[in-house]
Every structure is written in structure tokens, then in C-alpha cells.
Amino acid sequence: xxAAPEPGxxxxxxxxRAVNLRPVLLERQPxxxxxxxxxxxxxxxxxxxxxxxxxxxxxxxxxxxxLPAFYRVVTEIARGCPSTGWALSLTAxxxxxxxxxxxxxAQDEIFGADGDFRAASTVAPIxxxxxxxxxxxxxxxxxxxxxxxxxxxxxxxxxLRAPDxxxxxxxxxxLFVAPRSVWTALDDWHxxxxxxxxxxxxxxxxxxxxxxxxxxxxxxxxxxxxGGSFGSALxxxxxxxxxxxxxxxxxxxxxxxxxxxxxxxxxARVVADRPLILEPGRTRAELHDYQRHLGEALGVIHTAEAAxxxxxxxxxxxxxxxxxxxxxxxxxxxxxxALMFLNAxxxxxxxxxxxxxxxxxxxHARDGERMQRYFRDAATYWTHVGPSMAEPLxxxxxxxxxxxxxxxxxLIP
Numbered sequence: 001x002x003a004a005p006e007p008g009x010x011x012x013x014x015x016x017r018a019v020n021l022r023p024v025l026l027e028r029q030p031x032x033x034x035x036x037x038x039x040x041x042x043x044x045x046x047x048x049x050x051x052x053x054x055x056x057x058x059x060x061x062x063x064x065x066x067l068p069a070f071y072r073v074v075t076e077i078a079r080g081c082p083s084t085g086w087a088l089s090l091t092a093x094x095x096x097x098x099x100x101x102x103x104x105x106a107q108d109e110i111f112g113a114d115g116d117f118r119a120a121s122t123v124a125p126i127x128x129x130x131x132x133x134x135x136x137x138x139x140x141x142x143x144x145x146x147x148x149x150x151x152x153x154x155x156x157x158x159x160l161r162a163p164d165x166x167x168x169x170x171x172x173x174x175l176f177v178a179p180r181s182v183w184t185a186l187d188d189w190h191x192x193x194x195x196x197x198x199x200x201x202x203x204x205x206x207x208x209x210x211x212x213x214x215x216x217x218x219x220x221x222x223x224x225x226x227g228g229s230f231g232s233a234l235x236x237x238x239x240x241x242x243x244x245x246x247x248x249x250x251x252x253x254x255x256x257x258x259x260x261x262x263x264x265x266x267x268a269r270v271v272a273d274r275p276l277i278l279e280p281g282r283t284r285a286e287l288h289d290y291q292r293h294l295g296e297a298l299g300v301i302h303t304a305e306a307a308x309x310x311x312x313x314x315x316x317x318x319x320x321x322x323x324x325x326x327x328x329x330x331x332x333x334x335x336x337x338a339l340m341f342l343n344a345x346x347x348x349x350x351x352x353x354x355x356x357x358x359x360x361x362x363x364h365a366r367d368g369e370r371m372q373r374y375f376r377d378a379a380t381y382w383t384h385v386g387p388s389m390a391e392p393l394x395x396x397x398x399x400x401x402x403x404x405x406x407x408x409x410x411l412i413p
Contacts, residue, residue, distance in 0.1 A: 001059055002059070002060050002061035002111065002113070002114065002115040003061060004050075004053065004058065004061050004062060004063055004115075005050060005053075005061070006050060009050055009063060011065050011066070011069035014049065014050060014051070014054065014063070014065065014069065014073055015069060015072045015073055015076065017049040017050075017051075018049070018051070018072070018073040018076035018077050019076050021045060021049070021076075021077065021080060022076060022077075022079055022080035023080070024045075024080075025042070025077065025080025025081040025084055026080050026081065026370075028041070028042060028081065028084075029081050029083075029197070029370065029373065030368070032081055032083055032084060032196075032197030033083065033196040033197045033373070035197065036187075036189045036190065036196060036197060036199060036201075037087065037148075037150040037151070037189075037197060037198070037199030037201075038081070038083070038084045038087060038197060038199070042084060043151050046088060050063060051073060051077075051088060051092060052088075052091070052092045052117070052118050053092075053115065054069070054070050054073065054092055055070055055092065055093060055095050055096045055099075055239075056095045056099070056111075056115065056117060057095075057099050057107075057231075057234075057235045057237070057240070058235070059234075059235060060099075060107065060111035060115045060117075061111065061114065061115025062095070062115060064235070064237055064239065066239065066312075066316055067239070067247070067250065067312040067313075067315055067316055068309050068312045068313055068316070070092075070093075070312075071250060071251075071253075071254040071308055071309065071312050072254075072309070074088065074089045074251065074254040074255060074258065075254045075255075075257050075258040075261070075305065075308075076258065077089075077258065078254070078255045078256075078257075078258025078259050078262070079258040079259075079261045079262045079265070080258075080262070081197070082194075082195065082255060082258065082259040082262065082373075082374065082377040082378075083195050083196060083197030083198045083377065084197065084198075085254075085255045085258050085259075086147060086195055086198040086200075086255050086377075087147055087148040087151075087197075087198045087199050087200075088148070089251045089254065089255060090120065090121070090147040090148050090198075090251065091118040091119060091120060091147070091148030091151065091152055092118065093247070093248075093251055094119040094120075094121045094156045095117055095119065096239070096240065096242070096244075096247065097156065097175075097220060097223065097244055098110060098117075098119070098156060098177055099231045099234075099235060099240050100223060100225065100229050100230070100231040100232070100240045100241065100242070101175065101216050101218055101223055101224065101225075101229060101230060101231065102177065102213075102214070102216060102230070102231075103213060103230060104234060105213055106177070106211075106213045106214050107234070109211075109214070110154065110177055110179075110214070116153055117153055117154060118148065118151055118152045118153050118154070119148075119152055119153070119154040119155060119156045119177070120146035120147060120148045120149040120152040120155055120156070120203065121146065121155065121156040121157065121220075122143045122144065122145055122146055122157065122158070122203075123158055123220050123221065123412060124143075124158065124412065125158040125159050125160050125173055125174075126141035126142070126143045126157065126158070126159055127139060127140050127141035127159050127160070127205075128159055128160050128161065128162040128163075128170050129159045129160070129161055129162060129174045129176065129215060130162045131162065131212075132209055135211060135212045135213070136209050136210065136211055136212060137176075137209070137210060137212050137215055138207055138208065138209050139157075139159060139176065139178065139182075139205045139208040139210065140205055140206055140207060140208070141159070141204075141205055142186070142202050142203070142204045142205075143155070143157055143202060143203040143204075143205075144188075144200075144202045145200050145202070146185070146200060146201055146202060146203045147198050147199060147200040148198070148199050148200075149185040149199055149200070149201040149202075149203055150185060150199040150201065151199070152180065152185075153179070153180050154177050154178060154179055154180065155177070155178045155180075155183055155203050156175070156176075156177055156220075157175075157176055157178065157203070158173055158174070158175060158176075158219065158220060159173075159174050159176060160172070160173060160174060161173075161174050161217065172217055172219075173217070173218065173219040174215050174216070174217055174218075175215065175216045175217075175218045175219065175220060176210065176214055176215040176216075177210075177214045178205065178208055178210055178214070179210070182205060182208035182209065182210060183203050183204060183205045183208055184203070184204045184205075185201045185202075185203060185204075186201055186202040186203070186204055187201065188201055188202050189201045192380070193376050193379060193380055194373075194375075194376035194377040194378070194379055194380030194381075195376075195377050195380045195381075196376075220244045220245075221244065221245055221411055221412070222243075222331065223243055223244055225241045225242060225243060225322065225329055226322065226328035226329060226330065227322065227323075227328055228241050228322060228323040228324075229241040229323070232319075232323040238316075238319040238320040238322065238323035238324065239316065239319055240319075241319050241322050241323040241329065242315060242318070242319040242322075242329060243329055243331070243333075243334040245334055245335075245338050245411055246315060246333075246334045246335075246336075246337035246338035246341060247315065248338075249337075249338040249339075249341035249342050249345070249385070249389075250308065250311065250312055250315065250337075250341040252341070252342075252345055252381060252384060252385060253304070253308050253341045253342065253344040253345035253348075254308060255345075255381065256344075256345040256348050256349060256378065256381050257301060257304050257305050257308060257344065257345070257348050259348070259352065259374055259377055259378050259381070260297070260300075260301045260304070260348035260349075260351065260352045260356075260378070261301055262370070262374055263297075263352050263356045263357065263371060263374040263375075263378075264294065264297055264298055264301060264356060266360075266364075266370045266371050266374065267293075267294055267297070267356045267360055267371070268285075268294060270284075270360055270361065270364055270371070271283065271284040271285045271290045271294070271360075272284075272285040274361065289359075290359065293355050293356070293359050294356075296351070296355060297351045297352075297355050297356050300347050300348065300350075300351040301347075301348055301351065303347065304344040304345070304347040304348045305344075307340060307343070307344040307347075308341065308344045311337055311340040311341055311344070314337060314340075315337055318333055318337070331406070331407070332400040332406070335393060335396040335397050335400055335406065336397055336400070338393055339393050339394060339397050342385055342389070342390055342393060345381070345385060346385070346390070348378075349378055349381065349382050352374065352375070352378050353375060353378065353379070356371070357371060357374070357375045388412070389411065389412070392409050392410060392411060393411065395409050396409050396411075
């Protein structure tokens with residue numbers, strides 16, 4: 001057992017810490033983009049706050065907070081800096097899948113003596129896992145878009161099992177956890193439109209040799225959790241018996257909602273500071289149109305956050321039923337929850353680009369302006385869940401309702 005740094009820390013405490021960090025994250029936005037990842041001062045703030053340990057098992061020095069609290073923290077951090085919220089979420093979250101499917105020996109090694117764990121990840125399989133005698137495998141390849149790589153202690157990746165014989169196709173997907181000592185983060189996160197400070201560097205492995213027990217024949221898109229998991233039994237917490245795709249869409253929605261709140265904050269500031277051309281003693285904040293634009297946007301953002309929190313609660317309830325003898329956590333349930341999360345994020349994208357950015361004024365579309373940054377970040381979010389994810393997911397939910405198999409519709413083309 002590893003003791004948590006603050007055994008008495010509560011969910012309310014950790015959300016409050018995220019709210020209190022917002023002003024300093026706002027000030028660090030330009031530096032974060034310049035570095036292409038959040039600065040070390042922010043990393044140190046997160047270590048002290050306990051953000052990386054929110055979903056980590058208590059057995060290994062974590063707090064085991066639920067999804068609603070985790071998403072609230074992510075939303076508040078993204079409200080201070082969307083790139084930082086993205087990187088925090090996508091490094092603090094993968095502990096959930098690791099604690100769900102890997103055996104006790106593997107988890108003992110992964111979390112080590114102090115429970116220091118942060119992991120970048122990508123879901124697309126790269127290369128093959130080749131057996132290397134004496135219970136080890138060797139990994140090779142470059143994995144792009146590994147958000148949060150600069151501060152990660154591990155990498156959670158997907159590969160394929162090496163073919164059984166020459167000329168044969170690769171085997172099934174293999175999930176693995178690789179410690180920082182066997183991979184390198186490449187300095188290649190440049191020239192992107194948005195999320196410039198998310199540290200979404202490529203991970204490069206060359207003859208990376210890891211114990212075979214740090215691999216599992218499993219896919220992040222279809223974790224073996226129906227009826228409970230090894231992790232839910234080991235940790236006595238049904239949260240470690242959940243599916244990953246819906247959880248991932250919840251992460252993206254939390255980030256997008258935080259970004260939309262940030263844009264609304266900036267909108268309120270700029271319209272209050274902008275005098276009218278013909279009546280310089282008054283500002284745009286006194287005009288009905290700007291009041292309406294802001295009010296309508298806030299209404300949508302609040303509604304999206306309510307949907308996020310309610311769906312997070314449903315995800316937790318589904319895990320509990322799954323791990324305690326009730327209805328299993330099926331792919332159909334996963335599809336339904338994922339689409340609910342996705343719609344919450346879509347609502348905020350629509351209002352951010354269609355109302356707040358559009359009416360804030362062209363001067364706020366210039367380089368260095370926060371409103372421009374939020375628009376770029378939100379547009380980059382939308383590229384993740386546009387036709388490549390939203391449309392296949394909607395088809396899956398429709399097929400599930402019609403009693404038709406949706407297994408043939410890939411979540412990632």
C-alpha cells in the first residue's frame with residue numbers, strides 16, 4: 001500500500017483548487033503555447049494539488065474520486081487554459097484503464113514505490129510486439145499525438161501481436177504500458193492551429209524491451225469488463241470496470257465546456273471594455289444584442305455542463321451494476337453514453353464559434369488575443385469528433401436501437 005499525499009483530501013477540495021488556479025493559468029497561456037506544453041510551474045502546481053492522482057487507486061497513493069469530480073476539475077483547468085486542460089486530462093485519465101485490466105504484479109511495478117504515474121496515450125495500433133525470450137517483448141515505432149508526453153512517466157499504447165509465422169498477418173491488438181526509460185518524446189508539436197500548448201508530441205520507441213506482464217491482449221476500444229474486471233475486484237471499486245470510448249468522449253466534452261466558459265469570460269470582458277463609436281461614454285455591454293448573445297451562450301454552456309455531469313453519473317452507475325451482478329456494461333451502453341458526451345461538447349462548439357467568436361469583433365481574432373486562441377482550440381477539438389467520430393457513433397446508436405449489430409461500424413476509421 002502507498003499512502004496518498006493528503007489522505008483527507010475531498011472532491012470539493014480538489015475542485016476548489018482547480019478554480020483557484022484559473023487566474024494564473026490565464027496569465028500563462030502565451031508561455032504555454034510558446035513552449036508547446038504547460039510550464040514546469042504549472043506541473044508543480046498540479047503535483048501539489050493532487051490532480052494527477054484523482055482517478056488513481058488508493059492502494060497506489062491515489063484518491064479514487066469519481067468521474068463527476070474529475071470532469072469538473074478538467075472543466076475548470078480548461079477554463080483557465082484549454083491546452084493545459086487537454087494535457088492534464090489526457091495524462092491523468094489513463095490510470096483508469098491501467099488499473100482496470102492489468103494484473104497485480106504489473107500494477108505494483110507501474111505505480112512503483114511512490115505512486116507517481118502520468119501517461120500519454122494514443123489509441124491507434126503502432127507496430128507489433130515481438131517476443132524477446134525470458135518473458136519480455138520488444139516494441140518499435142513512433143506514436144503521434146501523444147498529448148501530455150513532456151510530463152508523462154509512462155506511455156499507454158496499442159500495438160499488434162507479432163505474426164506466428166513468416167508471411168502471416170499480425171495478431172490481435174495488444175495494450176501495453178511502457179515506462180519513460182524506454183521511449184523518447186520527439187520535439188514535433190509545432191505548426192498546429194490550436195491546442196498548441198497541449199504537448200501532443202510523438203513518442204518514439206526503438207528496441208524498447210518491457211516485461212510481457214506489462215502487456216494485455218486487449219483493445220482500448222473494447223476493454224474486457226462485462227461482469228466486472230480484474231481491477232474492480234482488486235481495488236473494490238466498480239469504477240475500474242468501465243469502458244473507455246465513452247469515458248474519452250466525456251474528457252473531450254469537459255475540455256470543450258471549459259473552453260466555452262473561457263470564451264464567455266473573455267466576451268464579458270471585451271464588450272464591457274469596448275466603448276461605442278458614436279457614444280464613447282457607453283460600452284457594448286449596454287446594448288441588448290451583446291447581452292442576448294452572452295446570455296444565450298451561457299444558457300447553452302450551463303446546459304451542456306449539466307448533461308456532462310449527469311452522463312458522468314450514469315457512467316458510474318453503469319460500472320456499479322456491471323461489477324455487482326447487474327446488467328453488464330455493454331458496447332451498446334458505451335455507444336449511448338459516448339454520444340451523450342459528444343453532444344454536450346458539440347453544443348458548446350456551436351455557440352462558441354457561432355455566437356461568441358462571431359460577435360466579439362474582428363480585433364479579437366488577431367494573434368495574441370484570447371478569443372482567437374479559444375476559437376483555434378475549439379476548432380481543433382471539433383476535428384477530433386467531426387465526421388470521423390460523430391457520424392459512426394450516431395450510426396452505432398441507431399443500429400443498437402434497431403436491434404442490428406453495430407460491431408461492423410468502426411469508432412475510428
